[in-house]
Amino acid sequence: NAGVTQTPKFQVLKTGQSMTLQCAQDMNHEYMSWYRQDPGMGLRLIHYSVGAGITDQGEVPNGYNVSRSTTEDFPLRLLSAAPSQTSVYFCASSPRATYNSPLHFGNGTRLTVT
Amino acid sequence: AQSVTQLDSQVPVFEEAPVELRCNYSSSVSVYLFWYVQYPNQGLQLLLKYLSGSTLVKGINGFEAEFNKSQTSFHLRKPSVHISDTAEYFCAVIQTGANNLFFGTGTRLTVIP
Numbered sequence: 001n002a003g004v005t006q007t008p009k010f011q012v013l014k015t016g017q018s019m020t021l022q023c024a025q026d027m028n029h030e031y032m033s034w035y036r037q038d039p040g041m042g043l044r045l046i047h048y049s050v051g052a053g054i055t056d057q058g059e060v061p062n063g064y065n066v067s068r069s070t071t072e073d074f075p076l077r078l079l080s081a082a083p084s085q086t087s088v089y090f091c092a093s094s095p096r097a098t099y100n101s102p103l104h105f106g107n108g109t110r111l112t113v114t
Numbered sequence: 115a116q117s118v119t120q121l122d123s124q125v126p127v128f129e130e131a132p133v134e135l136r137c138n139y140s141s142s143v144s145v146y147l148f149w150y151v152q153y154p155n156q157g158l159q160l161l162l163k164y165l166s167g168s169t170l171v172k173g174i175n176g177f178e179a180e181f182n183k184s185q186t187s188f189h190l191r192k193p194s195v196h197i198s199d200t201a202e203y204f205c206a207v208i209q210t211g212a213n214n215l216f217f218g219t220g221t222r223l224t225v226i227p
Contacts, residue, residue: 004157031213033214035217040123040219041219042120042204042217042218042219042220043158043204043217044217045214045215045216048213048214050213056213058214059216090157090158092157092158100165102148102160102163103150103158103160103215105157105158105159106157107155107156107157108155108156108157
């Protein structure tokens, strides 16, 4: 049981480039989310999804797009990377979009934008 | 809207000493509270959660936390820490009926041999 898998583990981009961070879970979880982790700021929610075909914005959605075409996958797209998007990105999932379901986290993608 | 404040960004403590990591929250409605732990180069793992009932909740690895509604706090404690407890600890809150967890800024616990 792989849990939540994020790829790549590391990525370096130049300003203006685009890329997609991949997230897949094999637990049939309804809820999936993306967070970014920055020093001194904790984790901030970027986007989330409560099921296939449904997405919504979190605290810091600007510069990022998401889609949820299947239950398993929840990719995060950076359309035009900026240095301010240098961060560690975590994907997380839970069985249901309720308080009673703990989040399962991937191991993160460390992104550097130069 | 809810918010979470972790008052200490870093806490050094000697091995086998007790530790308390502080967390305060604010919300206009009822909330549920969580502590997550992040070991180096890993994602976060659930340590414990408070949903209702007894205000003292026990988690994994000997940690416990006490919910104090009047002081809007949810401090994490361990009576005797080990080297392996060195990690970053995050307090998190979710409003009842909401979908999303909001995290504090984290406390880095360093256990000194």
